[in-house]
Amino acid sequence: xxxxxxxxxxxxxxxxxxxxxxxxxxxxxxxxxxxxxxxxxxxxxxxxxxxxxxxxxxxxxxxxxxxxxxxxxxxxxxxxxxxxxxxxxxxxxxxxxxxxxxxxxxxxxxxxxxxxxxxxxxxxxxxxxxxxxxxxxxxxxxxxxxxxxxxxxxxxxxxxxxxxxxxxxxxxxxxxxxxxxxxxxxxxxxxxxxxxxxxxxxxxxxxxxxxxxxxxxxxxxxxxxxxxxxxxxxxxxxxxxxxxxxxxxxxxxxxxxxxxxxxxxxxxxxxxxxxxxxxxxxxxxxxxxxxxxxxxxxxxxxxxxxxxxxxxxxxxxxxxxxxxxxxxxxxxxxxxxxxxxxxxxx
Ligand SMILES: [Zn+2]
Numbered sequence: 001x002x003x004x005x006x007x008x009x010x011x012x013x014x015x016x017x018x019x020x021x022x023x024x025x026x027x028x029x030x031x032x033x034x035x036x037x038x039x040x041x042x043x044x045x046x047x048x049x050x051x052x053x054x055x056x057x058x059x060x061x062x063x064x065x066x067x068x069x070x071x072x073x074x075x076x077x078x079x080x081x082x083x084x085x086x087x088x089x090x091x092x093x094x095x096x097x098x099x100x101x102x103x104x105x106x107x108x109x110x111x112x113x114x115x116x117x118x119x120x121x122x123x124x125x126x127x128x129x130x131x132x133x134x135x136x137x138x139x140x141x142x143x144x145x146x147x148x149x150x151x152x153x154x155x156x157x158x159x160x161x162x163x164x165x166x167x168x169x170x171x172x173x174x175x176x177x178x179x180x181x182x183x184x185x186x187x188x189x190x191x192x193x194x195x196x197x198x199x200x201x202x203x204x205x206x207x208x209x210x211x212x213x214x215x216x217x218x219x220x221x222x223x224x225x226x227x228x229x230x231x232x233x234x235x236x237x238x239x240x241x242x243x244x245x246x247x248x249x250x251x252x253x254x255x256x257x258x259x260x261x262x263x264x265x266x267x268x269x270x271x272x273x274x275x276x277x278x279x280x281x282x283x284x285x286x287x288x289x290x291x292x293x294x295x296x297x298x299x300x301x302x303x304x305x306x307x308x309x310x311x312x313x314x315x316x317x318x319x320x321x322x323x324x325x326x327x328x329x330x331x332x333x334x335x336x337x338x339x340x341x342x343x344x345x346x
Contacts (some may be wrong), residue, residue, distance in 0.1 A: 017333040017342035019071070019080045028098075029069070029333075030341050035094035036065050037337075038265060042278045045270050058282075061088040065095050069342065071331040080331060087314040091285045092264060092278060099314040104291060106318050107306045108166060108187075111293075112251050114300045121163055121189035121296075123226040123251050128152075128186065128209050130219055132179035135280035142169065142182050142284055148212040149184065153294065155208055161198040163189040164295025171284070173277060175266060180280065187226075187251070189296060195225075226250050 019027040043059035046052075070084035087096050115121060128149075133141045149167070152158060166187040173180055191198070200208075206221040213219065227247060264281060265274045290310060293301045307313070333342040 014343040014345050016339075017069070017344055022077075022079065029066070032095045032098045033066060033335055033342070034340065035265070036062055036096075038268065038270075039092060039094055039278070041270050042265065042274055045275055046279060049275065055282075058090050062090050062093045062095075064088060065090075065093055067335050069333040071333065073329055073331050075329070082315055085315055089311065089314065092282060094264075096314060099317065100309060102317050103309040103312075103314065104168075107301070107304075107309055109252055110304055110306070111166070111297055111300050112248065114304065115164075115189055115296055116248055118300070119163060119189065119296060120192070122192055122194060123247070124188045124190055124194075125222075125224050125226050126186040126188060126205065127183060127222040128219070129181070129183040129221065130213060130215070131217065132174055132177065132181045134179060135276060138171070138180045138182065138280050139284040142171075142288065144213065145169075145182060145184065148209070148214070151212040152208055155212070157198075157200060157204070158208065161190060161194055161200055162295065163191060164297040164299075165189075165293070166297050167292045167294070169288075169290045171281065173264075175273070178273070178276075180284075182284075 017029060019029060021027060040059045040062040043055045043062060047054075047056035047059060064086060065088035066085055068085065069082060071080040072083050073080055087093075087099060089096050091097075128145075130141060130145065153162075153165070168185045169182065170185060171180055171182045200223075202221065202223050205223050206218060209221050210217075210219055227250060264277055267274070331344055333344050335341075336343045
């Protein structure tokens with residue numbers, strides 16, 4: 001069990017934390033903390049199963065993750081802004097995965113906007129897969145994919161066609177077959193001339209990936225041009241501007257997609273199958289970078305001085321988080337394991 005802040009008894013006055021975004025969407029602190037608690041229990045059980053204190057230490061870290069959240073409330077808008085918290089940064093911690101994904105999505109928004117401003121590229125979205133593998137082959141397969149990635153982007157056809165990339169590793173699980181599906185989601189800016197001069201067909205992307213991975217079968221590779229849907233209704237805006245806006249909107253949607261939570265734990269209990277999943281994913285992802293930038297996207301990432309979304313600070317997500325209005329007052333929220341929610345002491 002996690003350590004608890006049991007300073008609140010049932011007679012104390014408290015309110016439940018309610019945090020929402022500028023657009024009114026509720027931030028699910030509670031749900032993430034509950035998932036993290038369950039993950040911590042799995043690590044604890046792994047320590048028991050293996051006798052390795054390594055897992056127990058991770059269990060403790062995750063358990064302490066986001067126990068206490070210090071916000072500042074903006075007087076004018078009433079909105080909360082997190083300014084202090086401890087995040088454990090364990091790879092499989094659902095709380096940290098959530099914070100990380102928000103940060104990556106925000107970084108990508110800035111990077112895509114800047115790339116559009118400076119280079120006016122077109123964008124393609126590539127998915128590179130391999131066949132599902134058993135748990136004990138996952139770590140090696142991911143290493144092979146990383147090596148193959150470097151080969152792929154060293155090929156002349158690719159080098160002349162792309163301006164850069166954003167790559168995210170995702171691992172899903174097939175629970176029926178008990179196998180794992182590691183794959184890359186890649187967002188690629190290309191010159192406008194790509195479609196007329198350096199075009200790489202889907203079948204070519206497939207054979208290049210097959211060659212890079214040294215596979216004896218044909219892997220599944222998806223490629224699509226990112227095009228805007230006609231969702232922005234503004235007749236007054238010129239066609240060209242409207243299309244650019246639609247395209248950018250679609251790109252931002254896609255750049256969010258690769259960093260969604262990996263489905264690690266099923267159900268609400270510690271099970272043998274869940275323990276296997278945590279065991280294999282923990283091993284496969286140890287000291288492994290999940291995202292990477294290349295070419296102009298890497299340059300822009302550096303220019304914008306964005307820092308590391310994977311191992312860096314998870315408290316501050318957006319730049320505007322800095323601007324805490326004058327007269328803002330502090331709100332401290334504590335995780336209460338009995339109530340299973342964040343409470344604010346009155
Ligand atoms: Zn954490």
